Amino acid sequence: MTPLTGAARASALATVPDWSEVDGRDAIQRTFQFEDFATAFAFMTRVAFAAEAANHHPEWFNVYNRVEVTLATHDAGGLTDKDIALATAMDGMAAALA
Amino acid sequence: MTPLTGAARASALATVPDWSEVDGRDAIQRTFQFEDFATAFAFMTRVAFAAEAANHHPEWFNVYNRVEVTLATHDAGGLTDKDIALATAMDGMAAALA
Amino acid sequence: MTPLTGAARASALATVPDWSEVDGRDAIQRTFQFEDFATAFAFMTRVAFAAEAANHHPEWFNVYNRVEVTLATHDAGGLTDKDIALATAMDGMAAALA
């Protein structure tokens, strides 16, 4: 698996418009906000199962109802299709809990 | 807290039409079905927080993508508003994950 | 994968002495009891990840601090090494939370 570049990267990023590129690192990030801590943690649980199934884990920070996520593929040294797939899944899971 | 009876019971039950009364016991039940185990367990996690917050816990059975729930208020010896509230919350949470 | 029989079955069952055979079905069961609901659910979460990783899921019932588990391998029509492995893992996880 190699990092996304060029046109493939641009079109992949276009599918996850709520995510932004991280300064100084080949990664993407998004902050999710939920009604309360319990809803935020339910989101994290659902993501945790998807992450474990894909053996691809997020870097994430949580405080109360906020979850800040950074995605990158460590083995590939940058952003790959695996990150886009997990970002897409997280978007859907967050929308379901909004 | 006393068990729901008469007209109050009938109108409470009307708000949770997907739940049915349990034979031989003053309780209600519903079976939820999800896409897979991970989704079923994410549902259970979200319910678990709500149950803990209300200090009112379900009786539930899970295998793979199926969750069978029975609700009753043990202290009151029957079905109460607490059960209707938890049933309503579970309906919403399940709908969000469907 | 075929159901455990004979001496292999006997020695496998001897490794999980807290589990008992289910009447009228080729399966094993154990009831776990925890301090409270939160601890019971933390146990269930840890088991859920192990079950998902092995693609082998328990049949389980929970109410408050009690978790009743039945293990059998549906595809094999009975008790297999997969069940013994999950039973062993659950024993360790429950002991850690006791």
Add this chain to the structure above:
Amino acid sequence: MTPLTGAARASALATVPDWSEVDGRDAIQRTFQFEDFATAFAFMTRVAFAAEAANHHPEWFNVYNRVEVTLATHDAGGLTDKDIALATAMDGMAAALA
């Protein structure tokens, strides 16, 4: 609830020796390391229930098997007994999963 100071603070901190004070902020932090992601997330789930019960939530960052926690009481503007209590609970929960 007021921030811990003086001798009360010193003796409170002495009960959680694995936690260190945060530079430039009245808070404490500890990094936990587990066997794998599933174990780290089981830890987080157990903590989540305790946090919700106390209505006192951690700031935490997770990637794979590592959980970095910062505790402070936002309403009090600093470190209080609530943080020491949650730190103590987290220490016990982590030890159980080690």
